[in-house]
Amino acid sequence: MKPGAFTQLYIHLVFAVQYRAYLLHDDIRPRIFEYMSGIVTDLKHKSIIVNGMPDHVHILLGWHPNVSISDTVHDIKRGTSLFINREKFFRGNFAWQEGYGAFSYSRSHLNNVYEYIQNQQAHHQTKTLRQEYVDFLTHFNAQYDPRYLFEFFDDNLPTP
Template identity: 60%
Template sequence: MKAGTFTQIYIQLVFSPMNRHALLEKSIRPRLFEYMSGIVTNLGHKSIIINGMPDHVHLFLGLNPKIAISDTVKEIKRASSLFINEHRLSNGKFQWQNGYGGFSYSRSQVEKVYNYILNQESHHQITTFRQEYLNILKKHEIEFDENYLFEFFDD
């Protein structure tokens, strides 16, 4: 980063295992999320919190503007898939589904987003992943075509 360059960019990433299979069992999530946090840190970003459910993951990070969000997601998915498969943390070959959601937040929203991601289990007792994802898209006023969303199987 050059002298006189200052950034403060907070991004929430959301993505899912291939075909939204519930492969992220509770027993593997802490180990996986710690590994994913290491990937984020090694890319020069600041890992704030990573949490999720069996069928999706939320990553909240302070973005290093030198690295594109798409490259960040690509590397997180690539390296974490290798980690899951090499350590046999899932039955069969693990893959992430194509696509992701990337949402920006201001500094004043960091605590709220952190707590939201921290409390995924209680949140999903009343809201499906599909409802959650659509709500995030609408809240951020992102236009979308339902044909290009994740494959949701809870309809």
């Protein structure tokens, strides 16, 4: 019997539509999220939940350690951009914003993270993506330079 590698890794990915445009409308989001889930599975990860808002996406997955996080995000973004443009969901060319957040969780936190992602619509009635993202970075003690966060275009909007 050969020794094996055993892992239990869970990653929560967050990334945004280019220019934070509200393009992922209710009528197309399920198809796009299903397609994303397929890409995740093709990369040998376990897709747990994909959900989001018109301007950003959250993905919770069981991580396969043979694929890097950056390669996974690249493949998800590239694949879904090609799919969205091929299906002509929009007149223009769809693209994702550069960058992403990747946060790790233990198995004991999966239910809470799942519920958080599942309830994005309710959550964003009181919090912008900027607030949500900075909260993640702060919670995980991630060192970051605000100049290199997603491009946020809601700087002049009042806080809900």
